[in-house]
Amino acid sequence: MNRFDYIIPKDLEEAISLVKGYGLEARYVAGGTDLLVRLKQRALRVNYLVSLRRIGELKGISRENGSVRIGGMTTFREILRSEIVQSHLPVLIEASKVLANPQVRNVATISGNICNAAPSADSLPPLMVLGATLTLRGPEGDRTIPLEDFFEGPGKTRKANDEVLLGLSVRMPDQETRFSFQKIGRVSQDIAIVNGAIAISLEKEEVRSVRLVLGAVAPVPLRLRGVEERLTGQRLTGHLLDEAQKMAEKEVQPISDVRASEEYRRHLSGVVVRRLIEKASGIEDL
Amino acid sequence: MKRVVHFTLNGFEVEQEIESHKMLLDLLREKFELTGTKEGCGQGECGACTVLVDGLAVNACLFPALEVEGRSVTTVEGLIGEGGRLHPIQEAFVEAGAVQCGFCMPGMVMSAKALLDETPNPTEEEIRRGISGNLCRCTGYVQIVDAIKLASQKLKGDGRG
Numbered sequence: 001m002n003r004f005d006y007i008i009p010k011d012l013e014e015a016i017s018l019v020k021g022y023g024l025e026a027r028y029v030a031g032g033t034d035l036l037v038r039l040k041q042r043a044l045r046v047n048y049l050v051s052l053r054r055i056g057e058l059k060g061i062s063r064e065n066g067s068v069r070i071g072g073m074t075t076f077r078e079i080l081r082s083e084i085v086q087s088h089l090p091v092l093i094e095a096s097k098v099l100a101n102p103q104v105r106n107v108a109t110i111s112g113n114i115c116n117a118a119p120s121a122d123s124l125p126p127l128m129v130l131g132a133t134l135t136l137r138g139p140e141g142d143r144t145i146p147l148e149d150f151f152e153g154p155g156k157t158r159k160a161n162d163e164v165l166l167g168l169s170v171r172m173p174d175q176e177t178r179f180s181f182q183k184i185g186r187v188s189q190d191i192a193i194v195n196g197a198i199a200i201s202l203e204k205e206e207v208r209s210v211r212l213v214l215g216a217v218a219p220v221p222l223r224l225r226g227v228e229e230r231l232t233g234q235r236l237t238g239h240l241l242d243e244a245q246k247m248a249e250k251e252v253q254p255i256s257d258v259r260a261s262e263e264y265r266r267h268l269s270g271v272v273v274r275r276l277i278e279k280a281s282g283i284e285d286l
Numbered sequence: 287m288k289r290v291v292h293f294t295l296n297g298f299e300v301e302q303e304i305e306s307h308k309m310l311l312d313l314l315r316e317k318f319e320l321t322g323t324k325e326g327c328g329q330g331e332c333g334a335c336t337v338l339v340d341g342l343a344v345n346a347c348l349f350p351a352l353e354v355e356g357r358s359v360t361t362v363e364g365l366i367g368e369g370g371r372l373h374p375i376q377e378a379f380v381e382a383g384a385v386q387c388g389f390c391m392p393g394m395v396m397s398a399k400a401l402l403d404e405t406p407n408p409t410e411e412e413i414r415r416g417i418s419g420n421l422c423r424c425t426g427y428v429q430i431v432d433a434i435k436l437a438s439q440k441l442k443g444d445g446r447g
Contacts, residue, residue, distance in 0.1 A: 005287045006306040101419025106342040
């Protein structure tokens, strides 16, 4: 780890003006559980880390006009304990439970999980199927961007270096839409080999609408639009599920790495898609 | 750049100058010579460096030293009672034979403390989740889980947190 200066600004304005002033020599740091590891591994070098941890306005979870708003510096511990998230976004609870381990969840933040843009990040498939929108603040002001359009590749996002993720907003889902989450790893604290989430709305046993996102199978969390289209308007049958499973294997674009081979990830992608549909629809043994 | 950090360490108000890129683990081991807290992986995977910050378990190897400003830090040394008496959690680890090489112990004990403070009567599943961020390379997990069950019973009789 190189010697950087760790700065704790008193408020958001000071944080933004510091990073704007130092340019690419500086980075914001949230919980630091990913960023500090990369600095230690010398995969990254900075001269200044500007901490967002003490900026109160970036924390907290609230309900506003039919939406849930989560401040960027909210930790996964706080998400897990939030009654608002428990009752309105239980799929995010499922993912947060298996994100790393207690020590990490006590400090890691939702903004860190989003802005690090790891294709395997556990919170991203749920937030994407929920249709989350991000609010960023930079020296020029605020802007919003759908989470789905935020990622450009592993570790790459549309956020400018001097922009801060203020938080995200999710429309509260209607009663008919059902969700599920799956993660496959050697043990749950590991980085996922494949993870995924689904939002599915059924009428009788027919699919009215569906959003399906898998993680760790492409450079960014991937919406399986082919599978979504195939399912929409169809009655859920064993045959359709077999087809969705096979389509998912083809639609993903995984790589081989230390955790799994490309081939195994393709196979798991099909399995995860099948389980997501079965679990969310409550229909088993199709 | 050097900066000064003020915080509560094992119940005492302290202040210390430290280079601002250092982690809490460096602060504890190098400046305060509290070497009970171990460095294992240095990457937040193994939990050997687990300490409590405002009562929550964190990996000291990934916690910037300056972020403890105004906070309360408890290390394994802070569990010792009057006259060097072991904490009931430590007693339970000894009695259950949970210690093999011992390297993971301070972290395991601190994770157990965080768990039992919040969940005084944990199920086996809750215990396993509670120590899921702590690795024991001797793989003595069965005895460690037993120790935490025993600690839970001891604390109920003891009245001490």
